[in-house]
Amino acid sequence: MNAADPVAAYLSMLEHERRLSAHTLRGYTHELDELKKLANGRALETLAASDMRGAVSRAHAGGLTARSIAHRLSAWRAFYRWLAERVEMAANPVATVRAPKGAKTLPKALSVDDANTLMEAPHANTTEALRDHAILELFYSSGLRLSELVSLDIFEIKTKDHESVSWLDLPNTEVNVFGKGGKRRKVPVGRKAIDALRAWMDVRGEFVKLDPYALFLSVRGNRMSPNVVRDRVKRMALLAGIPSNVHPHVLRHSFATHVLQSSGDLRAVQELLGHASITATQVYTSLDFQHLARVYDSAHPRAKKRD
Structure with missing residues (x-):
C-alpha cells in the first residue's frame, strides 16, 4: 500500500x-x-x-x-x-454514522402506451436514425444501464489490442454485460430490438473509422459517449410527442415496471436489472401497486368517484 x-x-x-x-x-x-x-x-x-x-x-x-x-x-x-485491514485503527469512524432521511421518490416510468408510441414512432431511413432506433429498442427491451449500453461491442473480442467488456450476442439474442459492482450478467433481447439491431448492423459500416469494435458509433467513428446517447434519447422522445423528460434511466425503469406488471416475478426483475440486492428492486413494487390502484379506481363500481 x-x-x-x-x-x-x-x-x-x-x-x-x-x-x-x-x-x-x-x-x-x-x-x-x-x-x-x-x-x-x-x-x-x-x-x-x-x-x-x-x-x-x-x-x-x-x-x-x-x-x-x-x-x-x-x-x-x-x-x-x-x-x-492495512493500518491499526480503533474503529471504522463511519460505521455508526447515518445520512439524514430524505423524501422517498419513486423512479419515473413511461406508461405502456407511451413506451409503445416511442418505439413505434416513424423515423428516417438514414444511418443515424437506424442507430438511434436500435438504441431505444435495446434500452427498453433489456433494461440496460447507460454505461452498459455504451460499453457494448459488436460481439465478444479478445485480441492483444482489445478485450471486450460487454458485447452483443446476436445468434443467441442476448447481451453479455459487465455491470455495476463488477457483476456480469446475460440479458435477453426481444424480437423488436433484434430487428432494429440487425437494421443498424447492416449500415453500421458507414460509421466505422476509429473504433471497429463498438456497437454504437458516432458519425465521427468513435464509440458513442454517455452524454451523446442521453441527448439522442431525449430528442427522439420529443419528436415522438412524449411529454415527460425521457432519458435512458427512464427506459430502464419502464422495462422493469412493465416486466413486473406482466410477470409479478420480482426475483427475475432483480436478475435482469443486475441488482445485487432485492431491496433495490423492491421499489418497483410500489410502482406496480400504483398501477393496480389506478385500475381499481377506474374499474371497481364502489371505487368510482361520483360526478
Missing part, C-alpha cells in the same frame, strides 16, 4: 482489481477527495465518528441531498473497511 496516500492505493485497487467503470471511479474519487478535505492534513485513520457527523451536518445544511450524503458515507465506509 502507498502509505503516503492510502486513497490513491485504494482507487488503484478499485480500478485494477475490482475493475470498476470509469464513471464509478470518478464518483469514488470525488467522495474521497471530500474525505481528504475533511481530514485537512491529518492521517485518515485518526478521524473519529464525531468528525463524520459534523461533515454530514454541514453537507446537509449546505443543501446536499440525503441521497447524495448516503452515497458519500457509503464510499467512505467502504474505504475505511479496506484501510482497517
